[in-house]
Amino acid sequence: xxxxxxxxxxxxxxxxxxxxxxxxxxxxxxxxxxxxxxxxxxxxxxxxxxxxxxxxxxxxxxxxxxxxxxxxxxxxxxxxxxxxxxxxxxxxxxxxxxxxxxxxxxxxxxxxxxxxxxxxxxxxxxxxxxxxxxxxxxxxxxxxxxxxxxxxxxxxxxxxxxxxxxxxxxxxxxxxxxxxxxxxxxxxxxxxxxxxxxxxxxxxxxxxxxxxxxxxxxxxxxxxxxxxxxxxxxxxxxxxxxxxxxxxxxxxxxxxxxxxxxxxxxxxxxxxxxxxxxxxxxxxxxxxxxxxxxxxxxxxxxxxxxxxxxxxxxxxxxxxxxxxxxxxxxxxxxxxxxxxxxxxxxxxxxxxxxxxxxxxxxxxxxxxxxxxxxxxxxxxxxxxxxxxxxxxxxxxxxxxxxxxxxxxxxxxxxxxxxxxxxxxxxxxxxxxxxxxxxxxxxxxxxxxxxxxxxxxxxxxxxxxxxxxxxxxxxxxxxxxxxxxxxxxxxxxxxxxxxxxxxxxxxxxxxxxxxxxxxxxxxxxxxxxxxxxxxxxxxxxxxxxxxxxxxxxxxxxxxxxxxxxxxxxxxxxxxxxxxxxxxxxxxxxxxxxxxxxxxxxxxxxxxxxxxxxxxxxxxxxxxxxxxxxxxxxxxxxxxxxxxxxxxxxxxxxxxxxxxxxxxxxxxxxxxxxxxxxxxxxx
DNA sequence: GGGAATGCGTTTTTT
DNA sequence: ACGCATTCCC
Numbered sequence: 001x002x003x004x005x006x007x008x009x010x011x012x013x014x015x016x017x018x019x020x021x022x023x024x025x026x027x028x029x030x031x032x033x034x035x036x037x038x039x040x041x042x043x044x045x046x047x048x049x050x051x052x053x054x055x056x057x058x059x060x061x062x063x064x065x066x067x068x069x070x071x072x073x074x075x076x077x078x079x080x081x082x083x084x085x086x087x088x089x090x091x092x093x094x095x096x097x098x099x100x101x102x103x104x105x106x107x108x109x110x111x112x113x114x115x116x117x118x119x120x121x122x123x124x125x126x127x128x129x130x131x132x133x134x135x136x137x138x139x140x141x142x143x144x145x146x147x148x149x150x151x152x153x154x155x156x157x158x159x160x161x162x163x164x165x166x167x168x169x170x171x172x173x174x175x176x177x178x179x180x181x182x183x184x185x186x187x188x189x190x191x192x193x194x195x196x197x198x199x200x201x202x203x204x205x206x207x208x209x210x211x212x213x214x215x216x217x218x219x220x221x222x223x224x225x226x227x228x229x230x231x232x233x234x235x236x237x238x239x240x241x242x243x244x245x246x247x248x249x250x251x252x253x254x255x256x257x258x259x260x261x262x263x264x265x266x267x268x269x270x271x272x273x274x275x276x277x278x279x280x281x282x283x284x285x286x287x288x289x290x291x292x293x294x295x296x297x298x299x300x301x302x303x304x305x306x307x308x309x310x311x312x313x314x315x316x317x318x319x320x321x322x323x324x325x326x327x328x329x330x331x332x333x334x335x336x337x338x339x340x341x342x343x344x345x346x347x348x349x350x351x352x353x354x355x356x357x358x359x360x361x362x363x364x365x366x367x368x369x370x371x372x373x374x375x376x377x378x379x380x381x382x383x384x385x386x387x388x389x390x391x392x393x394x395x396x397x398x399x400x401x402x403x404x405x406x407x408x409x410x411x412x413x414x415x416x417x418x419x420x421x422x423x424x425x426x427x428x429x430x431x432x433x434x435x436x437x438x439x440x441x442x443x444x445x446x447x448x449x450x451x452x453x454x455x456x457x458x459x460x461x462x463x464x465x466x467x468x469x470x471x472x473x474x475x476x477x478x479x480x481x482x483x484x485x486x487x488x489x490x491x492x493x494x495x496x497x498x499x500x501x502x503x504x505x506x507x508x509x510x511x512x513x514x515x516x517x518x519x520x521x522x523x524x525x526x527x528x529x530x531x532x533x534x535x536x537x538x539x540x541x542x543x544x545x546x547x548x549x550x551x552x553x554x555x556x557x558x559x560x561x562x563x564x565x566x567x568x569x570x571x572x573x574x575x576x577x578x579x580x581x582x583x584x585x586x587x588x589x590x591x592x593x594x595x596x597x598x599x600x601x602x603x604x605x606x607x608x609x610x611x612x613x614x615x616x617x618x619x620x621x622x623x624x625x626x627x628x629x630x631x632x633x634x635x636x637x638x639x640x641x642x643x644x645x646x647x648x649x650x651x652x653x654x655x656x657x658x659x660x661x662x663x664x665x666x667x668x669x670x671x672x673x674x675x676x677x678x679x680x681x
Numbered sequence: 682g683g684g685a686a687t688g689c690g691t692t693t694t695t696t
Numbered sequence: 697a698c699g700c701a702t703t704c705c706c
Contacts, residue, residue, distance in 0.1 A: 070696085099696050124695080149699075204696050271694060371693050393694080395697075433685045536696075561694045583693055599694085 014085075015050055019043075026259070026292040027051045033252070033286035036261040037279065039323045040308065040605035041299025041567065044261050048235055049078050051259060052093060053086040055231055066229040066251065067095035070236045072537045074565055078235075094229065098244050099204060100536045102211040105225060106202075107528075112218055113210055116200040118528065120415040121535035125399065127154045127203045130420045133438065134191050140184050148178050148185065157189050161205040162241045162273025199417045208243045215250040226254040236565065237262030237282075241273035249285050258286065265312055265321070268561060268599050270591075295321060299567050299608050301329030307611070307644045308604040314637050315597050316590065323605075333604070333611035335576070335635070335645040340616050345381040347614065347650045348572050352387060352555060355570055355610075362388065364569035366556040368603050370581040370596075374574050375557050382555070393559030398538040402500055402510040403517065407534055409492050413478040414527050416449025428499050429467040440468075451475040470495060485530055489521045560603045570610035573603055577619055577629040587633070600634050613645065 015027055023043055026036045027050040038044040048067070056062055069075040075096050082090035095101065103121070110117035122130065132150040140147050148156070156174060160167045167189060171182050178185065196206060215222045232252045234240070237260035240248065252258035264276040283289045297305055305323045312318060338344045352365055369375050372394025382389050397403065405428060411421040419441055426437035444453045454472040459465055474495050478488040493514055501507045516539065524530040556568065575581055582596035604611060619629040635641055 097696065151699080207696090269695075272696080373692055396695095399697095401697080431685075435684055559694065585693070595694095 015054060019047075019050060020296060022292055022294050022296075023047045023050070026294075027054050029259070029290055029292075031255075031257045033256060033282075033289035034259040034292070035279065035282045035289050036259065036292045036294065037321070038261055038263055038294035039297065039321055040263065040266060040602070041297040042294035042323070043296075043298055044235070044263070044294065045074070045078060045081075045565070047294070048233055048259075048261055049081045049085065051233060052078070052082040052090055056082075056089050056093075057086055060230060062089045062092035063094055064228060064230040065093045065095075066101075066232045067093050068098055068101060068232070068234045068248070069095065070097060070239060070564070072097055072100065074235060095233075097537065098240075098247065099207055102207040102247075103532050103536055105214070106207065106210055107532075109214055109221055109225075110210075112221055113214060115197075115202075115210065118415055119200040119202050120411050120418050120421070121207070121532060122196075122201050122203040122420060123399070123535055124154065124204075125404065126420045126424075129423055130195065130201075131188075131192060132434075133419065133423060134195060135188060136434075136438075138184075138188060138191060140181075140188060147181060148175055153185065153188065156185070157192065158203075158205050159271075159273060160189070161209060162243060164242050195419070199419060200415060201418055201420065208247065212243055212247050212250070215247060222250055223254060226251050230255050230257060232258045234258070234260040235262075236266075238264050238267040238276045238279050239269045239274045239564075240278050241269075241275060242278070243273070245278040245281075245285075252286075256286070265315075265318075265598055266564070266602050268564070268595060268602055270595055293321070295323055297323050297325040297605075298327070300325055300605060301327050301331075301609060303329065303332045303644075304604065304607050304609075304611050307333050308601050310638050310640070310644050311597055311601050311604065311634060314634075315594055317594065329609060331610075332644065332646045333607075333613060335613045335615060335641075335647045336650050337615050337617060337647065338650045340618050341377045341620060342381075343650060343652070344574065344614050344616055345378040346652060348378060349381055349385050349387060350652075351572075351612070353385075360569050362553055362555045365571075366558060366563065366566075366568040366606065367572045367574060368558055368560050368563050368606065369574040370560060370583060370599070372559050374580065378574070379557065387555060388553060389555040389557050391557040393562035396538055397513065397516065398534050400510070400513065402496075402504065403513060405500075406489075406492055406496055406514070406517065407531065409474070409496065410478065410488065410527060411531060412449075412475055413488065414531060416451065416475075416479075417445060419445065425471065428503065429464040430502065431462065431464045451479075467499075485521055485524055485527055486518070488527060489518060493517075560599050563606050564602060567606055567608055569608050570612075571603075571607035572612045572614060574614055575619070575629075576613045576615040576632045576635060578631070578633055580619065580629075581632055582634060593633075597634055600632075 016024060019027060020043075023046065026034065026047050036044070036047060038047070052065060052067065055065055067075060067078065069078065079091055079093055082093070096104075106113075106115070106119070107117050110119065128150045131154055135147070135150060135153075152175065156167075156170060159174070160170055163170075167186050168182060171185060172179060196202065202210065215225065229251060232248065234248055239262075248258070248260070260279070260282060262276070262279050264279055267274060267276040283291070300308075302325045305325050309323060336347060338347055348367060352362070355365060356362060367375060367378060372391075375391065379389070379391065398407070405424065408421040408424040411418050412425065415421075422441040422444060423434075423437050426432050426440055427434070432440070440454070440459065444450065447453050451472045454468040459468055474491060477483070477491050497507075497511070500510065504510060520533065520539070521530055524533065556563075558566075573581075578587065581600065582593060586592035586596050613635070615631055616629045619627060630636075635645075638644060
């Protein structure tokens, strides 16, 4: 990155030297709406970063620039880069993810919506718990009839909110087998809504809904909030849904200075209502919007782009855009055939070590997969060979049961009417299951969430009476407004450790995660900010070591979704089989297959220099049996696949290629590994 | 008999 | 890790 400006230096000159004509046009564009369509690796982020720096260098107040991004990592990265371009003023730019922005605005304006500003936030699992509770309260689970599972209902309702389509239509499409229960399903959604409203709890979707409600229904609020932001910038616009597009448009309704950046070909979140229509329709909402197209890739070599372009050519719906690159590099992506999952892991470990020998740091290497669990075998292999890695995607740190338990206890101190939190906490104790928890929490809520209900004689005589007493004492302690956040957290952890040992046999492994919890807490003043942070912007790694490795000294393992916006020198793509990538479930209809194509496009274009597509010859099927792993149709459908990739076969000669001093690998060691794999989870 | 504990089989992607 | 079904306990 370039050095900071010297006083008196004209930043404009710097921008012209650092950007190509299309990028410069976007960066230095005059006020007004602007759509930037940018292919993978064409400097999308760079353009936004320079735009922020350009605006501020022209005297725009940093706080009045709003930068909305998909992940907080992306936001921080951008502001860091903008600061190093210009100066620290760039750090004061407003923004974050849609959800974190919604949280900030709602804490200020909640009362206008008749909502407490001490609301707590439900994550996905909390929503499932709440739904479970209401489902049994309403008796929908026990009239003998089949009824959708709680988690599929949560998904359905979420889709309804994010697509803003009638629930009845979605039921007909997504779960036709439950068409008979349509009325009950609709009724249940109403019950969930009312309950959340009564108890001041919001799920992720509610945060967007409330923000939209505030902006769309309260004109004064809209003018006040939209008035604050002279410039609105949005990254990854292809992954916004209708709700977010509506919010964005309203935020820009006062000053009309809005720049959205995106790539229809990388739209991979349609399962949560995202639509690249938002990009297509942008000029309809903002007539006369300027448009800029970025097509030159600064990331990948031409052979890698050729494969990406080839994948996209098979798409039914496509837009005229063709990436090109001037980066030298002749070698084609490698399609590596391996025997099975274990050979795949073996190949990656060896190749990773070789790459490191060749001078490629671990931090410049990534392994990507369609689903988080696809890398399970690889993770074991990496661990046994002491190759440090971090895993992104799948179950996150904050989603682990013990972290959720601790958060739930803390939530009660903030909002004692949060029944989802009560439900979880009560079931920590032996002898309390869903039924008993339900009944106790009924008593608690009757008294407006008073903890002292827990110590009434009727309860203390039970086997779990002592636990409830301890809980009540703990809650009393952490509800104290004079106590610091850290002190509250320590109090909870001290008590929870005792409960945890009874509940989990791997308690000492889980124990280590609490250190991270304390580290995060140290950054916050109060409980409310801390819990919001955990719910909205949690640390995004799920496995591996957070703090004790230097930045670049670990290999990334990631889902394709979590790899969005990132790039590596060398990329391995796992399981290029039918059923794995694309998943079986996505092979049934063309719309899903289209999205898988875009996903593969995203995956391929993460690579700068080396790309390995790995194709096991056999895959472990349902049950224990191996079946033939067909080549992914997303590759097989390319008429000129042979020209676009170099096919190789990985057939290790076990004894000769093993490093000295290690045990020779024989067939039974593989079997042992299989057994270990099976029993370790 | 109600409700909790235990065992079994399955696993898409995320704010 | 979780939902679901079965078994076990009060």
